[in-house]
Amino acid sequence: MTDQALKPRADQAAAPSKAPPDPPGGRRRILAVDATRGAALLGMIAVHSLNDTDALGQPTWSATIFSGRAAAAFAVLTGVTIAFLTGRRRVRASAALPTMTTLLVRALAIAAIGLALGYTDAATATVILPYYAVMLLLTIPLVFLPTWLVALTGIAVAGGMPVLTHILLPRLAEPTHPNLTFGWLFTHPLPSLVELSITGMYPALTWMAYLCAGLVIGRLNLARLRTAIALLATGTAFAVAAAVTASHLSLLALEHIWPAQYASTLDEYETLDLINLGGDGTAPTSTWWWLAIDSPHTGTPLDLLGTTGTAIAFLGMMLLAARIARPVALRWLVTAVQTPLGAAGSMTLTLYVLHTVFMSSSYDNYTPTTGFIVQLCGVLLLGLGVRATIGKGPLEALVTALTTASRRWTTPAARRPQRARTPGNVANMPLTGPSGGEHGTIPVGSEASR
Template sequence: MSATKRLLGVDATRGIALLGMMAVHSLLDESSPGHASLSFAIFGGRAAATFAVLAGVGMAFMTGRRRVRLAEFGPTAAMLATRALMIGLIGLCLGYTDASYAAVILPYYAILFLLAIPLVIQPSWLIGVVGAVVVTVVPPLTHVLQNQLPTPPLTNPTFTDAITHPLDLLTELSITGEYPAIPWMAYVCVGLIVGRLSLARIRVAVALLATGTVLAVGAATASWILLNKYGGLAAIWAAQPGSVLTVPETTEMLNLGGDGTTPTSTDWWLAVDAPHTGTAPDLVGTSGSAIALLGLLLLLGHVSTPWLRRTVAVVFTPLAAAGSMTLTMYTAHIMFLNSDYDTYDPGTGYLLQVIAVLVVAVAWRATAGKGPLEALVTAVANRAKRRAGGGVAAPRAPIAATATRIGASVGSADRPAIGSGEQS
């Protein structure tokens, strides 16, 4: 596999995650009260986690897919911090939208980027240790501490919040909010390790698919055993009268997940694997689904049968185009949901958004290249890197010029930079 196809595989994965997040926001999340719909069962929690894992992959690409030397750390840190700042500013602008339509992830994402900066100078094995510590230590620690921390308002963070209650906002973005950055560091650690691998190799793609599947299935199985064979579920219901949740809310929490944390009525909540609960089974399982999806799409890039290769190219091209500009498309999606134009039923509205995103992304990528918000963020981040004394990697070729070569060998050099690391 060439570097071109490797990038297409990563961007296509990001494109699927974008469509998945749009589905979570646009389609019904319940098939009946307290029970997940098919779309939510597939994408709920997994789409956002995939974005976070791919954030780590993008950081690995932006830092040359290797451990950054100390002499290079200053310019690299300036670039990543500026990127985080820009994403955070865009996120706070979107914060004035209605959180009942969509919880904006970008401010959390900015904190995630900042927390991950020290990791780029670490070896992969140490990043793995950090990720393991986050998975095993942070969920129970958060579970113990959250009653002593400010209760998050569960609205989208805004500039007003940043000015009037900065510490409360930082606590929400880091620990107690919808996408808490500290527990989610597990995803970035996974992504950084994966991004440093030789993703162009077929055996790496197979390993990612196999490892991700084992993690996803293993986490779900372990959670089920703990809850159903060791009394966890019975303990949760026994503690329900003393919980802040009603019976329907408890059912919903178990089946549809939470808002970033779990109730504190019993420690057995830490065994659930429901979306957005921040438990070890949740973090491990969604990490697994993310890298399995990436492995699958990278593996599809190796197909050699002519008709299948052409089919893959046709499918990958719009997905990769959307995946290369997810910051722009995500922003447009949030604005549409909060506009007077969203007058459709959930299914029709989602289908129209998908068509619009794919068509506009392909057209924009073929003519203008980088998405407008991606271009803005990259330009400012690269300027910060130059001012700090570092060079800037050359931009990648437009998808329109490379997608037609997806099944052919076009060289094997691995390019170090990717321009789509600012997605949500």
């Protein structure tokens, strides 16, 4: 959920496409990426805070818009983050040890935070951080692959993991612990791993489709207008294709799902809820036709395609808005929207933890709508306040410190960037990042120094 992304200056909409990839550690933030992440955070808060059904039992607007899509957007953006962390290109063998160590430490830090959150009320929401930690570990071998092979891996996962999950689920135990904790992990390591990887709310193996998509996107030049348009068009095509296909298959699927209901553990109302509101990470296995639905959190191919498309399209829209906002009034509007979202999106780990703790505390005694508004205002104001003062969320700073130290320990001294000006080598003099050097060094002549 954290992101050391690249952020261009307000008066610089795009950088030349010929700019070299950023070196690992040399990063700035892209406001539109942070704003997309901030919007995804608000979507998750809406899902957790607001009612998912109305008085008639139909999905509410918040469930229809955000359920499944907000969490998927986070996963896609996690892949974008990893691309930024690894220089937006395939990692070379010479940088293997520092890269693997950095991602491993990041995964362990996020897992520790997530397991600590596991002691909160599981009825509020399933903590997603331990699942993200497993996804980070699974992404380590992907950073050494060429982009086309990462994309091919994502396609294979999106098409193959739902089928494999359908085969494995009857042979695996159902999840028994909604939120994993340190104690449960240490006493039940294998069931915990199975839940995090296959049977849980956010099954890491299936969700690697999102990470692959994000890793591919993060290696693109996101400052180019052409890239923003391509992302918007591609994401929209994915989402529409999934919705249209599911619509055409729905009646045929239901003709097989209803008769097979008696062979499953679901009653009629539970089956309706799963179809209308979504599942708990996987689809039932009473019939193969369950894989033809696109309900949220079912992990079917159409669910993965549609939610990936929505995330990609929204990111493209945010990038496009920042790129073409030339009239003063329109530019002001885009800035007014993206700035608070971007501030919140730059510290989503901290804000997600605060949201989870708040929802599980006695302070959350509001009505659903009021509680959401309180959290909405709190998230945006806190993000702006932190951005204007200390610059980085405390948990983001902790993870950055740990990963920076791990990279320093595993990088040979001869390959570490020099911070002092050397005669005759002014062109390669490193510049500290916008947060006092915590973003690493950026060589002069790169995209970040223009």
